Amino acid sequence: xxxxxxxxxxxxxxxxxxxxxxxxxxxxxxxxxxxxxxxxxxxxxxxxxxxxxxxxxxxxxxxxxxxxxxxxxxxxxxxxxxxxxxxxxxxxxxxxxxxxxxxxxxxxxxxxxxxxxxxxxxxxxxxxxxxxxxxxxxxxxxxxxxxxxxxxxxxxxxxxxxxxxxxxxxxxxxxxxxxxxxxxxxxxxxxxxxxxxxxxxxxxxxxxxxxxxxxxxxxxxxxxxxxxxxxxxxxxxxxxxxxxxxxxxxxxxxxxxxxxxxxxxxxxxxxxxxxxxxxxxxxxxxxxxxxxxxxxxxxxxxxxxxxxxxxxxxxxxxxxxxxxxxxxxxxxxxxxxxxxxxxxxxxxxxxxxxxxxxxxxxxxxxxxxxxxxxxxxx
Numbered sequence: 001x002x003x004x005x006x007x008x009x010x011x012x013x014x015x016x017x018x019x020x021x022x023x024x025x026x027x028x029x030x031x032x033x034x035x036x037x038x039x040x041x042x043x044x045x046x047x048x049x050x051x052x053x054x055x056x057x058x059x060x061x062x063x064x065x066x067x068x069x070x071x072x073x074x075x076x077x078x079x080x081x082x083x084x085x086x087x088x089x090x091x092x093x094x095x096x097x098x099x100x101x102x103x104x105x106x107x108x109x110x111x112x113x114x115x116x117x118x119x120x121x122x123x124x125x126x127x128x129x130x131x132x133x134x135x136x137x138x139x140x141x142x143x144x145x146x147x148x149x150x151x152x153x154x155x156x157x158x159x160x161x162x163x164x165x166x167x168x169x170x171x172x173x174x175x176x177x178x179x180x181x182x183x184x185x186x187x188x189x190x191x192x193x194x195x196x197x198x199x200x201x202x203x204x205x206x207x208x209x210x211x212x213x214x215x216x217x218x219x220x221x222x223x224x225x226x227x228x229x230x231x232x233x234x235x236x237x238x239x240x241x242x243x244x245x246x247x248x249x250x251x252x253x254x255x256x257x258x259x260x261x262x263x264x265x266x267x268x269x270x271x272x273x274x275x276x277x278x279x280x281x282x283x284x285x286x287x288x289x290x291x292x293x294x295x296x297x298x299x300x301x302x303x304x305x306x307x308x309x310x311x312x313x314x315x316x317x318x319x320x321x322x323x324x325x326x327x328x329x330x331x332x333x334x335x336x337x338x339x340x341x342x343x344x345x346x347x348x349x350x351x352x353x354x355x356x357x358x359x360x361x362x363x364x365x366x367x368x369x370x371x372x373x374x375x376x377x378x
Contacts, residue, residue: 070368086122103180114176116374121172124165131161158282159262162289163255170251174244191230192256199226220335231301236313243302243369250301251294258293291355296330302365303327
């Protein structure tokens with residue numbers, strides 16, 4: 001028997017080398033050690049598996065509760081990889097043009113032709129790429145060539161990129177294909193600006209001096225109600241009956257609101273603190289927009305169409321308990337988002353949790369919308 005450190009011969013059963021003092025491991029000790037290591041790995045594996053099952057169980061239980069809020073039963077069983085599988089695939093120009101002309105009187109499918117399977121959106125990613133490329137080119141104009149005339153373009157394109165791309169996602173998820181891109185543009189621009197006007201009018205009645213906990217709750221109520229007024233107008237104007245239509249209309253108003261608001265913040269902070277603050281604001285509000293006004297308003301729009309159904313929109317729909325139980329969700333999410341919970345905002349932890357929560361509601365509502373169409377076709 002030899003020491004594996006210095007090579008000196010040692011007596012059998014010795015625990016230490018007499019020359020260098022290195023601890024020796026006997027064959028049986030090694031065997032026991034490997035057994036303990038394997039056992040430890042198994043325990044870790046079991047613990048990870050148990051934790052994963054607990055997360056899945058909680059997710060399924062939560063989605064069952066949310067589904068019940070829109071009159072559906074069962075958990076949400078969705079394969080996100082399959083839903084977004086078309087994003088990385090190559091698509092032709094004709095495919096994009098076919099999508100863009102949908103929703104007109106000539107291209108809207110008959111109700112018995114509506115697909116009830118999960119849509120596989122992809123156009124939104126191409127729209128975002130176009131915005132991103134435009135932003136980079138304007139950035140080069142402004143900072144490589146010191147051309148200040150490109151700065152307004154940076155603010156507008158940077159602020160509109162994420163919200164408008166999200167809007168295209170909801171447009172692609174609208175299985176009935178009954179709302180045209182013209183109507184979407186009208187809701188985005190006119191609807192978004194109108195929602196800002198209504199919100200500012202409400203703030204003149206209920207002012208917020210400080211964004212503390214109370215102020216955050218007031219902001220949540222005021223802004224969501226302000227957007228709801230415009231969402232309700234377009235729902236009544238278009239007389240839609242599908243939950244997916246409500247999601248789209250809400251997302252259109254919310255995305256316009258978010259884009260104009262982000263542009264305003266970028267312009268204001270750029271004037272006060274300089275270009276670095278402007279660019280940081282554009283970037284931060286861009287990625288955070290995936291969990292703010294667009295999805296909050298989409299939930300509100302879906303809730304209103306859910307209680308309205310095929311009926312004309314009436315005042316009693318706004319006081320319906322089913323609507324209020326859903327409409328309070330974006331108000332709560334919005335209020336918590338604005339609250340000064342600084343300890344939870346480290347590494348954007350709070351915002352990520354709120355984004356995930358909002359999208360759980362969105363996917364449950366999409367699922368409910370597809371089931372609604374299936375019942376319509378029966």
